[in-house]
Amino acid sequence: xxxxxxxxxxxxxxxxxxxxxxxxxxxxxxxxxxxxxxxxxxxxxxxxxxxxxxxxxxxxxxxxxxxxxxxxxxxxxxxxxxxxxxxxxxxxxxxxxxxxxxxxxxxxxxxxxxxxxxxxxxxxxxxxxxxxxxxxxxxxxxxxxxxxxxxxxxxxxxxxxxxxxxxxxxxxxxxxxxxxxxxxxxxxxxxxxxxxxxxxxxxxxxxxxxxxxxxxxxxxxxxxxxxxxxxxxxxxxxxxxxxxxxxxxxxxxxxxxxxxxxxxxxxxxxxxxxxxxxxxxxxxxxxxxxxxxxxxxxxxxxxxxxxxxxxxxxxxxxxxxxxxxxxxxxxxxxxxxxxxxxxxxxxxxxxxxxxxxxxxxxxxxxxxxxxxxxxxxxxxxxxxxxxxxxxxxxxxxxxxxxxxxxxxxxxxxxxxxxxxxxxxxxxxxxxxxxxxxxxxxxxxxxxxx
Numbered sequence: 001x002x003x004x005x006x007x008x009x010x011x012x013x014x015x016x017x018x019x020x021x022x023x024x025x026x027x028x029x030x031x032x033x034x035x036x037x038x039x040x041x042x043x044x045x046x047x048x049x050x051x052x053x054x055x056x057x058x059x060x061x062x063x064x065x066x067x068x069x070x071x072x073x074x075x076x077x078x079x080x081x082x083x084x085x086x087x088x089x090x091x092x093x094x095x096x097x098x099x100x101x102x103x104x105x106x107x108x109x110x111x112x113x114x115x116x117x118x119x120x121x122x123x124x125x126x127x128x129x130x131x132x133x134x135x136x137x138x139x140x141x142x143x144x145x146x147x148x149x150x151x152x153x154x155x156x157x158x159x160x161x162x163x164x165x166x167x168x169x170x171x172x173x174x175x176x177x178x179x180x181x182x183x184x185x186x187x188x189x190x191x192x193x194x195x196x197x198x199x200x201x202x203x204x205x206x207x208x209x210x211x212x213x214x215x216x217x218x219x220x221x222x223x224x225x226x227x228x229x230x231x232x233x234x235x236x237x238x239x240x241x242x243x244x245x246x247x248x249x250x251x252x253x254x255x256x257x258x259x260x261x262x263x264x265x266x267x268x269x270x271x272x273x274x275x276x277x278x279x280x281x282x283x284x285x286x287x288x289x290x291x292x293x294x295x296x297x298x299x300x301x302x303x304x305x306x307x308x309x310x311x312x313x314x315x316x317x318x319x320x321x322x323x324x325x326x327x328x329x330x331x332x333x334x335x336x337x338x339x340x341x342x343x344x345x346x347x348x349x350x351x352x353x354x355x356x357x358x359x360x361x362x363x364x365x366x367x368x369x370x371x372x373x374x375x376x377x378x379x380x381x382x383x384x385x386x387x388x389x390x391x392x393x394x395x396x397x398x399x400x401x402x403x404x405x406x407x408x409x410x411x412x413x414x415x416x417x418x419x420x421x422x423x424x425x426x427x428x429x430x431x432x433x434x435x436x437x438x439x440x441x442x443x444x445x446x447x448x449x
Contacts, residue, residue: 001279002044003131003181005190005229006123010055010116011035011209012094012109019058019103020091021204022423023329024319027103029094033210033253034219036093038117039231040124041181041190043362045282049128050082050360052192052367053121054231056211057087059097059371059400060113062356067114068121075118076125082284084358085117086369087396088232090199090212097400100423101333131189134180134274135365135390140266143213143259144197144240146171146376148409148416156251159243160258171376172240173197176263177233177392178270179365188225193218193267194392196235196379201242201259202252213242216260221267230267233367234396236379238403238416279363285446286398289439290354293427298345305338337422351427356398359443364389366447368440371399377406378433382440387448393440400424404432 011032018027036056043050051072060068069083087096095103096110145154145166158164166172176195183189199212210216214232222230244255296304308331318325344351359368366388372395379393395404402420410417410433421428429435 001131001133002128003133003189004042004124004127004129005040005181006120006127007037007039007229008116008120008123009035010038010057010113012106014209016094016106016109017103018092018207018209019095019099022103023101023333025204027204027207029209030207031209033208034216036209036211036215038120039229040120041192041231042124042128043282044128045279048282049078049125050282050284050362051078051084051121051124052231052360053085053117054233055085055087055117056090056215057093057096058089058091059087059396060085060398061097062371062399064096064110064114065398068117071115071118072121075122078125081286083121084284084360084367084369085398086233086394088199088211088214088234089237089373089396090210090215092202092206092208092210092212098425100336100425101329102423129183131181131183132276133279133362134182135277136178136270136274137175138178138266138270138273139174140176140195140263141165141169141174142262143242144172145243146239147241148239153246154243156244156247156255160255164243166243173235176266176270177390178267178274180271180274188228188271190229191221191271192231192233193270194233194235195263196237196240196376198237198241201244201256203246205249206252207249208253213256213260213263216256217264217267220260220264233392233394236374236376236393237395238373238375238405239409240376277363277365281361281363283361283447285359285443287357287439287443288354289357290352291432291435292430293352294430296427298342301338301342301345305335305342308334308338333423337425340425341427353426355401357439357443358397359447361447365392366390366444367392367394368443369394369397370404370436370440371397371401372404372432372436373402374404374436375406375409378404378436381437385441386444388444391444401426404429404436407433
C-alpha cells in the first residue's frame with residue numbers, strides 16, 4: 001500500500017465577508033488568526049487509487065467540487081468516484097456555497113478556489129509512497145452539546161473548566177476516530193481525525209479568518225510532527241454546537257485555544273494508541289440523488305412572497321442593525337429565495353435539484369457522506385445498520401445543501417427544517433431522515449456488501 005499527503009493554502013485575502021450567522025450582517029474579515037488549508041490524502045493499493053481532500057471551509061458548492069475533480073482527473077487520471085472533497089464547516093472563513101444573506105461570496109476567490117483545492121490533491125497523488133495505516137477510536141469529550149436538546153449559550157467560566165460535560169452527552173459524539181499513516185522508519189506522514197461538532201466557537205461578533213477548533217487543533221498537531229499533514233473529517237454536526245458559542249470576540253478568541261486544545265489532546269491520544277489495520281481493498285462510489293421536497297406549489301410560494309413583501313413595504317422600514325431590523329433582514333432572506341422559487345415554478349423547472357452522496361472505503365474503514373449538515377440520530381441509525389466494520393458518517397461532502405434534521409426536529413419545523421433550505425434557495429425537504437439513511441446504506445452496501 002502507498003499513501004501520500006499534501007496541503008495547499010486556500011486563505012482568502014483580508015476583507016472578504018465571512019460566512020455564517022446572518023442575515024446580512026456584513027461580517028467582513030479584519031485579519032488572519034490562522035491560515036486556511038486544503039489538505040489531501042491519497043491511497044493506492046494494487047493500482048487502485050482514492051483521494052480525500054479536506055478543506056477549512058464552511059462547505060463547497062457542487063460546481064466547485066466538479067471543477068476541482070475535473071482538474072485532478074486531467075493531471076492524475078483519477079475517476080470522479082474516487083475523489084471526495086469534504087469541508088470542516090468553519091464559520092470563520094469565506095462564503096463558498098450558495099447561501100442567501102449568510103455571507104456574500106467573493107467572486108475572485110470562488111473563481112480560483114477549485115484550482116487551489118485541486119493542487120493539494122494532485123500533490124498528494126504525486127507524493128504516494130510505501131506506508132502502513134493505523135486506526136484508533138479514543139474518548140473526545142468537553143467539546144460539543146446538542147443544541148436541539150441542551151441550552152445553547154452556557155457561562156464561559158463553566159464550560160472552560162476541564163471537567164465540564166454536556167447534560168446529554170449521548171446526543172453528541174463522545175469519541176473521535178484517528179487514522180495515522182507511517183512511512184519508512186516509522187515517520188508519521190500524515191493523519192486524519194473524524195468528529196462531529198459545529199466549528200462555531202467564534203461567532204457573529206468575531207471577524208478573524210481561521211478554521212475554528214478543528215483547524216487550530218490540526219495546525220497544532222502538524223507542528224508536533226515535522227512534514228506531517230492532517231485532515232479533519234466532519235461528522236454529524238447538524239444539531240451539535242461547541243460548548244462556547246455566541247460570545248463576545250475576545251471571549252471567543254480565548255475559548256478557541258481551549259476548545260482546540262481539548263480536541264488536539266484527543267487526536268494526540270489517538271495517534272499514540274493507533275494500531276495497524278489490514279487494508280485488503282480500497283474503492284470509491286458516488287451516487288447522484290434527488291431528495292423529495294415539501295409540495296409547495298406556485299400558489300403557496302406566491303402567497304408567501306406577497307406576505308413577506310408586505311412586511312417590508314411600510315413607511316418606517318429601515319435596514320439598521322437593531323433587534324427589529326434583524327427581523328426585517330430575515331424577511332429579505334425569504335423574499336430573495338421566494339422570488340427565485342416563484343420564477344422557477346413559472347418556468348416549469350424542477351424544484352428538486354440533484355446532489356451527490358459519496359463513499360470511500362479504505363480496508364475496514366468506510367467514509368460515507370453527503371452535502372447535508374447531518375443530525376446525530378441519522379448517523380446513529382446508519383452506523384447501526386451498516387455492513388462496514390468502521391463506519392464514518394460525514395457531512396459537508398462534495399456539496400453544501402443545509403440540514404438533514406432527524407424526524408423529531410423535522411416535525412417541529414422552524415430553522416433547521418424550513419428556514420435553512422430557503423437560505424440555500426431551495427424548498428424544504430420532505431423526509432431527509434429516512435431518505436438519507438437509505439441512500440447512505442446503499443453506498444455502504446456497494447462498498448462492503
